Every structure is written in C-alpha cells, then in structure tokens.
Amino acid sequence: MIKTFLIWLSLVSISFAAPLSLNEISEATCRVNAGSAYGTGTAIFEDTKFYYVLTNAHVVGSEKTVNLEFFKAGYKSASYPAKVV
Numbered sequence: 361m362i363k364t365f366l367i368w369l370s371l372v373s374i375s376f377a378a379p380l381s382l383n384e385i386s387e388a389t390c391r392v393n394a395g396s397a398y399g400t401g402t403a404i405f406e407d408t409k410f411y412y413v414l415t416n417a418h419v420v421g422s423e424k425t426v427n428l429e430f431f432k433a434g435y436k437s438a439s440y441p442a443k444v445v
Contacts, residue, residue: 381406388403388432388437390403391428392413392419394423395421397421399418399419399420401415401428413428423444424443425443426441426444
C-alpha cells in the first residue's frame, strides 16, 4: 500500500515576487527535497495562506519539513520550506 502525504507551503516568503496562482504552479514540475531524498509532487489545492502539494510517502519518509522547488519553461523557483501534514 502506498501512502501519500500532503505538504503545505506558506505563501509568506522572504522574496518580494508575487505568489503564483494554483494554475501557474500546477503547470510546473515540483521537486520535493526531504533531507537526502528527492521526489516529485503535484500542487492540488490553494487557500488564502497555503499551497497543498501531494507526493508519495517514500519521498518524505519520517521528515517533518521539506523544501520545494518548482520548474517551468526552463526556469527554477527559489527553494520554499514546507511542512509535512
């Protein structure tokens, strides 16, 4: 049985760039970095403060925090800290 985890990402960040919409993020590839493990994720929901990213349990393991990066059209976003829920 494969378990999945939701990861939330705060829209509050150090950068001054405008936050992306869910449509813009869902079109991008999301890389999840959990310590020494890497995997992919998919943005599935957005509310007023958070994005929710779905990934596989084997990617996050027992980590409580991860970093997310988004790739689209040859560009990479900054690394965003995220919490595993």
